[in-house]
Amino acid sequence: MTTAVGAAVPQKPDVDGTPVPDGDEAPRRPAGWPGKLRDALFPDTSPTPVTPRRIALAAAFVGFGVVYSLGRVRGPGAGALDTVWAEDGANFLHDAANMTPWDASTTPLNGYYHFFPRLLAEITTLLPVSAWAVSNALLAAISTAGLALIVYAASGAHLRHPVLRMLVAAPVVAQWATNGEIVDNVATLQFPALYALFWVLLAVQVRRAGKVAAPVFALVVALSTTLALTLLPLAVARAVLRRDRAGVLMAVAIALGVGVQLYTYLTGGAEREIVGVVPNYDPLWNIQQFVELQVPVTFLGEAWIRAKIVHTNEHRALILLAWAILLAAVALAVWRRTRPAWVLAAAASVHAVGIFALQIALRGAVPGRYLLPSLLLLVTATVALLRPSSWTSGPSWRGPEGFGNVPIVALATLLTVVAFANYRHDHQWRTTSVPSWSKQVTANTAVCKADPDLKAVTFRSGPASKRMWGAFAVPCSRLR
Structure with missing residues (x-):
């Protein structure tokens, strides 16, 4: 059988119906749990047409x-x-x-x-x-x-x-x-x-x-x-x-x-x-920084959590609020039983913790820029947890599969507000000291x-x- 030049190469369906390329590049599927992990982490895809x-x-x-x-x-x-x-x-x-x-x-x-x-x-x-x-x-x-x-x-x-x-x-x-x-x-x-x-x-x-x-x-x-x-x-x-x-x-x-x-x-x-850099390999200190800085900045932004807060109780309340958002996403994923992307969420979370821990252990401090990669990965984990089962129907409030799109819309609204609240944030040196x-x-x-x-x-x-x-x-x- 021959294929005309420029014609699409025929594809055979995978077990989930997703087309898989034929030929030398067709993956050889591992059996058992490795195969399930492969499908969850590295799912097959089909080419998206490149259009004007x-x-x-x-x-x-x-x-x-x-x-x-x-x-x-x-x-x-x-x-x-x-x-x-x-x-x-x-x-x-x-x-x-x-x-x-x-x-x-x-x-x-x-x-x-x-x-x-x-x-x-x-x-x-x-x-x-x-x-x-x-x-x-x-x-x-x-x-x-x-x-x-x-x-x-x-x-x-x-x-x-x-x-x-x-x-x-x-x-x-x-x-x-x-x-x-x-x-x-x-x-x-x-x-x-x-x-x-x-x-x-x-x-x-x-x-x-x-x-x-x-x-x-x-x-x-x-x-x-x-x-x-x-x-x-x-x-x-x-x-x-x-x-x-x-x-x-x-x-x-x-x-x-x-x-x-x-x-x-x-x-x-x-x-x-680097002047003043002393590594800190204390795991408890590392965990404390993740709890008190990384997660709060991820969901509330630098302007609200890293600025000087006079009242200690307010600062603690912001930390608790950020963690409440994250834990609520986990709880909703469990309660709704709508097949959230657990493996993707786990992979993003593990890498968020790993990158954060390595950076601050070597630096012995938490410069703001070190929060960015883990912030992005934690956002990914949260989106994976709140991924709606379908985007074709409106919100439904019946049973554990209710709420429909409400959680993901709420997350999108929160992140949009946080992004605009942090659109401009004066740096102590960059804003005032760079000629x-x-x-x-x-x-x-x-x-x-x-x-x-x-x-x-x-x-x-x-x-x-x-x-x-x-x-x-x-x-x-x-x-x-």
């Missing part, structure tokens, strides 16, 4: 995400478009402007490599210095929105309704944890990238482009953050349970990237020297032109009191 309408919607989604992100940062100039924040300038732009691309990309920072942020810095420094702030912010915002789009696409097999997929994708852009520190910032793209990689590992790629892109994406993330180590067990599980080429390549890519990171660190090639980039360019251009022998001038991407965000050099040859 879907392309337009994806472009609109990314465009809205970029505009939404760029409007969040205040500053002495035009906010995100006229400031360069922290390591983005002091490390990445500095190294890209003063080193060869190879030397810059192989220079570790804080104990590990940052492949993707350094790639973006190389792109930015191809432009005139006056455009660096705009380029840096745009690349960060586009990357963030792009990661959200990846999550939306990758979550399709688990969450078939567009609203559910939007609920797990939109928080990548909304980021209501420490938004003043991580929005429009390439150095912190590792955190949403970890979350996107979680979803890419769960997704079964059916198109050739996806089968190539998924391992490449896994390698880029692993070469950009050592925290990819926390996703290696999931990648291995995917490779063992599905036995498909893309899954095996993703596991190899993560192992390779993390191996490079750890080898460099353990052999002394990358030192983690205008355009003013620095004007002043430094005049200095370079006044002294033909001057080799470089000083720019700042943060307060002078912070060593890691201090002065960095830009060659005068780029300004004359």
Whole structure:
């Protein structure tokens, strides 16, 4: 039997009726409970047609995400478009402007490599210095929105309704944890990238482009953050349970990237020297931080839970409220007996706890940016627990399968309110202490032109009191 060129390849139905590709890429199903785990974690999917309408919607989604992100940062100039924040300038732009691309990309920072942020810095420094702030912010915002789009696409097999997929994708852009520190910032793209990689590992790629892109994406993330180590067990599980080429390549890519990171660190090639950092491996302290910070910020946002609260009882009440929301989701999932995505919820929860525990144990503190990946995973777990059995009928109030769509609508409403309440949150240094980039360019251009022998001038991407965000050099040859 032959198939015409360009015709769809016939597919045979899986046991649940989902089409499974024929040929070499058809997965070999494990028997017994491994097979059930495989179906729950890595369900088969069928290709979604790429239409002009879907392309337009994806472009609109990314465009809205970029505009939404760029409007969040205040500053002495035009906010995100006229400031360069922290390591983005002091490390990445500095190294890209003063080193060869190879030397810059192989220079570790804080104990590990940052492949993707350094790639973006190389792109930015191809432009005139006056455009660096705009380029840096745009690349960060586009990357963030792009990661959200990846999550939306990758979550399709688990969450078939567009609203559910939007609920797990939109928080990548909304980021209501420490938004003043991580929005429009390439150095912190590792955190949403970890979350996107979680979803890419769960997704079964059916198109050739996806089968190539998924391992490449896994390698880029692993070469950009050592925290990819926390996703290696999931990648291995995917490779063992599905036995498909893309899954095996993703596991190899993560192992390779993390191996490079750890080898460099353990052999002394990358030192983690941050002033005031003292690791804390006390498990009780770790649990306390998760209970009192991670879960409350996930459901209430930074503006309400991390701000200074005068009355201790009010603070405790907010913590209890956040936990009540999470526990109510679990209770509803049990009571309704509508086949919630328990395995997805468990996988997201375990990774939320694991990533959080590893980060703060090594740091001995809980910087706000460390809350983001676990926040996103906890949102996923909650959506999985409240996933309605059907989106085709209206709410029903009869029996344990009642409530219909009410719980998921209530969650969506809560997260929307929290997102808008945290749209702008002033950072103690970024909002007030980062000088205008355009003013620095004007002043430094005049200095370079006044002294033909001057080799470089000083720019700042943060307060002078912070060593890691201090002065960095830009060659005068780029300004004359």
